[in-house]
Amino acid sequence: MVGTALIGAGYWGANLARNLAGNQRSTFEAIVDSDLEAAKALGERFGARPCATVEEILNDPAIQAVVVATPAATHGKLGLQIVSSGRHVMIEKPFATNLADAKAIVEEAVRQGVVAMPGHTFLYSEPVRFLRQLVQSGELGDPLYAYSQRLNLGRIRSDCDAMWNLAPHDLSIFDHLFDSPAVSVTASGGTFLQPSLADVVFGKLDYASGAVSHFHVSWLDPRKIRSVVVVGSEKMVVYDDVSSDRKVEIYESRAIAEVVKDGSEGAFDGAFDHAWQTRPGSIQIPRLTLEEPLSREIDDFVGACLNGNEPVATGLSGLRVASQLEALASSLETDGSTVEVLDHA
Ligand SMILES: NC(=O)c1ccc[n+]([C@@H]2O[C@H](COP(=O)([O-])OP(=O)(O)OC[C@H]3O[C@@H](n4cnc5c(N)ncnc54)[C@H](O)[C@@H]3O)[C@@H](O)[C@H]2O)c1
8 A cells, every 4th residue: 555645625535535545555644735624625535644835744644645636836836845855756647847857857857766656647548548559559650740739618727828728638648649759849839818828829749750749729719629630651540539429439440652644634744653542441340448547647656656667657758848838848948839849858
């Protein structure tokens, strides 16, 4: 068994607390919040001791693993403090708000022999697991490009912009699907509600393999959309997280080059000896067994703490996503200039 604690008794902390309390391989010991009343209220619901300071849990030998669900700007400092105390940590997205903090956490975790895991929840969702299997098995062919939309009206945050808040989901999904590092990025967007905090961002990532991905995130949009499309050389797939019965659709559609004889119909001009034919195919809707991703995520964290194995969401994936976000933020500040991704280990 692992003794766990949660820092942050807010909106997302309540979901984490429910899953920590329900996990069979750990005991949920304590909840910390700088607002002690919030810690008390959640602690009462899930049988965990309320605390007002982080030091209280870091001095408690019954606690070996900590989950951080506080505002983004606190993640770097709290994460480093926890791993430095020899405890395992799972940090909600964004893992950190800059690459240096993410690196410091991952390096200290390696020194201490503990787990530092980013809260990349979507890697535990059945549709993303299914998509990864499609890519890894070769069924999709070579992944050529992907794009995502994560749009809604709210929740508008003041601790970080819409990109740092929402895009970690998309970037972690792309990172999980493309077996190739993102090497450069561009981003542009719009800031309307609060000074210096973008409400909408359009980003692009270029991968070493030649693949590309685009994301569009916004908390100022009339519709709730959460979709990812991946186009492969053999098949194409659409993941619609909002749909209740068609979360994943596989299109057996592709473009193929057909050799054409001189002068035949279909040749674009004399310079080409082939023409592109599009082949729209059937659409499959796989039956997926949906399970709460957060429950799987917490169990993977606990398992990694107990057995020393790598969780699905590795510290290195946290580092890669932080590095991509830092590069994207720099592009956003410079009106969409191309920025190199520094760390794609
Ligand atoms: N994985 C997901 O799908 C998902 C969904 C929503 C939110 N989140 C993440 O969870 C984190 C928390 O988001 P939220 O919506 O719950 O925020 P929130 O504002 O509702 O709650 C944050 C809580 O942290 C407390 N807090 C702030 N600073 C603290 C500190 N230094 N020490 C102790 N407590 C502190 C606040 O009092 C508050 O109760 C964010 O990083 C967010 O991105 C993840």
